[in-house]
Amino acid sequence: MTDIFWIIPLIPGLSSLILVIFGTKLPKKYISIQACAAVFASFVVSVISFIGLKQIPHEAYPLIKNLYPWIQSGDFKAALSFQFDPLTAVMALVVTGVGFIIHVYSIGYMAKDKSYARFFQNMNLFTFSMLILVMGSNLVLMFVGWEGVGLCSYLLIGFWFEKHSAANAGKKAFIVNRIGDAGFILGILFIFIYVGSVEFRAINEAIGGGHITQSIATLIALLLFVGAVGKSAQIPLYVWLPDAMEGPTPVSALIHAATMVTAGVYMVARMNLLYTLSGTAANIVALVGAITAFYAATMALTQNDIKRVLAYSTISQLGYMFIGCGVGAYAAGIFHLYTHAFFKSLLFLSAGSVMHALSGELNMQKMGGLKKYLPRTFPVFLIGAIAISGVPFLSGFFSKDAILTSAFANGNYLVWALGIATVVLTAFYMFRLIFLTFFGQERLDPEVKKHLHESPPVMTIPLQILAFFSIVAGYVGLPLVFGKKLNLFGHFLEPVIKVSHEAHLNLSTECLLILFSVAVALFGIYLAYIFYIKKPQTPHNLVAKFPTLYKLLYNKYYVDEIYNATIVQPMIKGSEFVYDNFDLKVIDGTLNGSAKTTGFFGKFFSYFQTGLIKDYALIFLLGVILLLGYLLF
Amino acid sequence: MVPTSYFIILSAILFVLGAFAFFVKRDLITQFLCIEVMLSAANLAFIAFAKSASSLDGQIIVIFIITVAAAEAAVGLAIILLVYRQKKTIKSEDMNLMKG
Amino acid sequence: MNSLNAMFPLLTLIVGALLVLILEVSIKRENKTYLAFISIIFLMICGFFCVQSWGKDFSYFNNHLYLDNFALFFSIVLIITTILVTLISMKYLSLQNTNVGEYYALLLLALSGMLIMVSSSDLIVIFLGLEVLSMSSYTLAGLKRDDQKSSEAALKYFLLGSFASAFLVYGLALLYGVSNSTSIAVIIDHFKTESSLSFMAFAGLGLVIVGFGFKIAVVPFHMWTPDVYQGAPTPITAFFSIGPKAVGFAVLVRLLYPFWHVAYDSEVIFSLLWIISALTMIIGNLIALRQTNIKRMLAYSSIAHAGYLMVAILSQDTSSLMFYFVVYLFMNIGAFAAVIALGKKDKEYLELDDYAGIGFKYPWIGATFAVFLFSLAGFPPTGGFLAKFYVFSAAVREGLVSLVIIGVLASLVSVYYYLRIIVYMYMREPTHEVDINLENPALFLVLFLCLYGVLQLGIFPGNILLIIKQAVSSIAFL
């Protein structure tokens, strides 16, 4: 049963092809059924092959299926061949599983959209390319998938291209990703020069055999990491992700939270030997990850648009994954990828359901008190928030904790500190989001409120499934406190992740670390609680009701003020400052700047294209003279 | 006995003159004649080399080139006529419908 | 093997051309399609001869005409090009009142000129072939006789073209003076005997490179390209964008490959071509950014592609060059066919705005055009990706890393303007009514063939690579 894995990608591809050809003629119902069925089928196949994989001995890893000797030029070979090993299995399960749930959700969400077929066709195409990316057994095939997902995200971000902003967001995403891809291509070329092959096995053997010097490894690793930075929206190439929220919400959930943006992490984990060999590259990865995590979290504080908050939080969580990979805890990084896929898509989808209920309203300041109107959406949203903030016994807690512990264990205290700080911020902004949206007094437009309704079951049931997984998914990777045996996830990945230097802490330290991170998480929630539930109207009421307690309450209020003045305001101010100056001016500036300069040069050169024969002849002659002068000297 | 290099220098002078006259002149016919000058410069060089190497190939080649030049003349003049019929001018500055 | 078989392809073409001419003048029919079919038949026969003599190394005129597999490969590529161009021309001629039968005869003659060029290794014969090609091209460019742009294009092409060929001839004269011969092999051997290249030799080589550099349109000898491409009838533009380039590069291969093995002084030429190639990639792509006329944009893009091909020349990897040409043939003719498809009686849609919303109005044309553009931009899994990949990886193997980096960046720039057309086709509301003439089976056949070719080469390139390997292994440098 282990040799059928190669059909996993083909099923969505086939379905997408059918939709391309007959899409416009088929009835909506059929389209949705086919699309979901295709993804579900490949999910089933993934599960089967996963079970099969667990039965065979580790020496047989990875399973390789050669379909066609694709490229052969001289000594360069790249086969059209898929591979299946634990890492691939995890990715395939996440992509198909979460993908399936999101497909189902989209049935309800896109129900009224005119270009229904185009949407599902693109989603299937995306699943296809993503699976190619994770299952390809060589870098070239991986690159094919890499480009494919980029293209699909471009198409899906610009899905509502009538909106000018959507079209622009799509273009921005595309251009930024091209910058990353340049690095990626060069990385592949260099690997080919120095290894002589692009097959992952050959590369690993070459590294294991010590055919690659450390400096070369660093160069290649950094080039590849440029690609990862572009795809996974890290500093400085993250700018496209927030704008990408112009796309439909399921797209944001699938592509920009669960799967595509994690491709970079997958790539780094896949090339883990390379990064381990060159310590510098690994450190840079960890550092970039940590900085991004913190930076994005600070920016999430001030956003009022639900989806943008989530987008920044995604960037910050991706930062965590890169921390994991950077400090050598690849298993932990992938583990976080896996849990994050659940709770972040859960958050996005429930945000989508909120939008759905409020007929497209995104501004949190215009919400509040929705708890009673959205009885089914609220609890799942809450679960997602708790999970992401790292409260114990939900999935987010385990993965985040694993990453932070190993960061600490490897002695990257700066990274660890940034991580911890990010925990506070994460908890804070997530619960700010919760409180502003579901608690407090209503700030709805009466117009919106008139047709305020809970989403249909086809949308809420997927949410509940995801919520379930967000709770339990973590238990496959219990922290080392409970002994290495119980960390099934890391154990499962060991054949792929050959790094052995995951430094171990003694029990007490680890427990302290865990408790500490939990404490800061709860602290963040508490802060949010104080500021967005307590503060607004409490004082006046209390003054009116209980004059005797006035002083005490006044003091409490005073304490709040202190909190506010000392912690929150500087944080908010700083993040606003960062957002306004750095993010908007510098980075967008450079992007537009580069576009402008190329445009300018184009103008400059085409100025010589006067259309006059004599000028053409003049340039021709100057060319000849320069050429001869060059030759004769 | 005139040394070959003299012929070569003469042909080089002819060639360069033709080349520069090509874009100094503003009249299509004249520009075309400049090209003919360049071609005959090449012919001169061929003949001179053939003579110095006392081999016949060069002279045959010259015949080929002359033929080609004649054919080019026919095609070229036809095209120039076509343009003249449309624009009533053969100034090369006026041929600027397409640019940029 | 010295045998008259070497003549058959050429004879076929010439007989065909003459027959078409005579029929044109003797049977005065308004509908010229039958001439197209006649010329296609002759092209097929010619192709048949080429396939027959594969691997037999026929030669004639004591090796002034030598059909090694290299020559045959390019001949077949060019024959396919001409067949496709003939197919896309049929309807076009009657729609855009270019309705002259000489058109097909001239195509055949141009093709014969190109066959002479690729299958000879004597520079004078190559020059004669070049002139046959050029004169037919000048006339073809001006065939839209009452369109001012067309005749202006013909004029510019003619003047600058013969200007360039004058340089070529003078270069030949100098080389002849150096080595008392015009056969490439003899010239190179003579170089080998010398201790270092004389001024004359350098000047001659330089001028020859200039002459062919004009044909393949590399910077700074590219100025004519956009104007000629824009003015000429669109099928002819498609023809220009492939035929002359292919032969130019074939000749450069024949000329330069033995030259690389001249131990001394070859690196000067090498660095020169390095600069030219870099400039071509950069400038071509940059100017293409700000074009709004599709034909003009494709012209600049073809300049850029010449730059990539120069990279292949520099990395001395003929197979990647040839593969690039096969792919380039399909994707470029396909793109031009899609452009032609958007036309009706006396009206071509060439501005970017005309393409707004085409993707939904004519889904099939839009989708195929998009595929060709993706291929030109070098996206997997189209052939364009593999072609670029081969060229660049070969270059990296030769250690031309910096040039490859320039190339990759340039092609990143190029993605933008290729993509802009797709954005217009799928993401803009049409500004004005665009209705096109759809009963054009030959054109759609071509679109389909090219689509098939691009995808086949992108996904299953195996077989063609084997053929190319045979062809490369047998390049004869006589």
Next chain:
Amino acid sequence: MIELFLVFLVFGFVGALMVVVNKILGPRKTNPTKEMPYECGSPPLQEGINPFPIKYYLVAFLFLLFDIEVVFLFPWALVFKEVGMTGVILMFAYIFILLMGFIYAWKKGAFQWEK
């Protein structure tokens, strides 16, 4: 061959210089009087060149072509004995091609003087 190179260099640069200087310094404006051909100061009575009818050009081209092609007959005559039968065949093929061209021109009506 140093002279050759010097010639290239000197003429090249001097010529380019002149042209560029011209482009920079020379005034570009022109007026009808300036365009007028100079006929001893008196204004010209008619167009400088009164265009020939197109027929002249046509005949001239054809004459030029067929006249030049004949030039190949002389070398053939020189080596007639050596090349022998093959030469005859090839030359006849050559003549045949020219003949076809001639017929084409004829049928096209290039020779009929008045329509």
